[in-house]
Amino acid sequence: MANVQEPKLISGNANRPLAQAVARRMSMHRGITVGLVDARVERFNDMEIFVEVFENVRGEDMFIIQSTSNPANDNLMELLIMSDALRRSSAARITAVIPYFGYARQDRRTKARTPITAKLVANMIAEAGIERVLTMDLHAAQIQGFFDLPVDNLYASPIFALDILHHFQKMDDVMVVSPDVGGVARARELAQRIKAPLSIVDKRREKAGEVAEMTVIGDVAGKRCIIVDDICDTAGTLCKAAEVLVENGATEVHSYITHGVLSGPAVERITKSVMKSLVITDSIEASAATKAAPNIRIVPTAPMFAQAILNIWNGTSVSSLFETNTLEPIYEGFYTAA
Known part of the structure; x- marks a missing residue:
């Protein structure tokens, strides 16, 4: 397997400004340029989603930054298809960074003959080849248990x-x-x-x-x-x-x-x-x-997500970001606590 030098970021169309901001923050932390992997995520005429990755990702630690917000179905499918493309391109590990996890409000059966869609989405994410999920403020904490893979839930x-x-x-x-x-x-x-x-x-x-x-x-x-x-x-x-x-x-x-x-x-x-x-x-x-x-x-959430991605990549604690004292230096320049 190739020697993994840096984490690699790729973004769908859900929230590219956030993905670019995360890349900029990681560049500041690493002291080198961290950019988004060159790829195209487009629609055919019948609105089917097509993904093509233009860079070599073999043996790389990949992070897909994609909220499943409105349009939820399109953005979810982009996430799944990007993961499939990376898996078939021999990426070493795929982490889904989902700042907003859609369908989280359908986390239980409130009446007869209704779905638990959050569990269905969790199954789809796992089947697509994603090995870890990083998200923020899940609507219900128990959704972490819907996944049979590690889930890091950050807090705002x-x-x-x-x-x-x-x-x-x-x-x-x-x-x-x-x-x-x-x-x-x-x-x-x-x-x-x-x-x-x-x-x-x-x-x-x-x-x-x-x-x-x-x-x-x-x-x-x-x-x-x-x-x-x-x-x-x-x-x-x-x-x-x-x-x-x-x-x-x-x-x-x-x-x-x-x-x-x-x-x-x-x-x-x-x-x-x-x-x-x-x-x-x-x-x-x-x-x-x-x-x-x-x-x-x-x-902004980019400073928090950038640090969380680096911690996952380094194998260090993500829960340290739950503390205000830890975030204070990360957000230096944004806030000065009174």
Whole structure:
């Protein structure tokens, strides 16, 4: 087998700006140019996906950077086909770097005769020849158990903690809010990192997509509230939660959401909402409308993913990136903790 000198990155069409940013960060760490492997990922006239890799990858440690975001089916198929192309080209190991893991919300059977699509996707990824998965803020932690291969699940909360400490400065009136009971563990983790109290918005749905009633558990009067969640899709629940918090006496409402799906009327709703700011990561490539929105801000994940890829390649700890203190030097130049 060839002597592997450097990890090699390849990207599909889902989020090329993030892939290029990861390559730039790795170049800084390694002191040499780390670029994306020259390849084409195209469509035939009937929209079938075709992949051709123009560089030799025999015996190489390959990392495919590809979120399975909208259009989820196309981006998932690109990932699988790229993996097959690399496997048939004798790559030594293939790691899928999936910043946003699509279909994660279908992780269990909520009623009769429904699929567990997250498990199906896990099976497809394994069958395509992928040997390891690197992702961030899975919608449900148990999805790691759907894979019969190593899965490293990074967390956005250390990045969010750095961002909050940098932008909020005075922390004595800050309160972290979970938008539902199911997200309490995620919100509690961030609250512990920034040493803030925790509140919960309890929501009840009459049917899917519609929130019938919201109740605030905890005293938010006079507080600057930070709503924490992993996914913001149409933003209906998020905007309503912000309104309820203001009605209960919150002075400001900010939101920190890992994956900004922001489909349909989401950006318009957020722009017109009472939220002072929405902070998302670049795990999903932002649309022009998202970038132009005055109260939406995007924080980078490339420094974290670049370091995680290097740690996997070197065989060192990935869990070290769960700590804010570890990320602080990686994000030097982005944030200075107060």
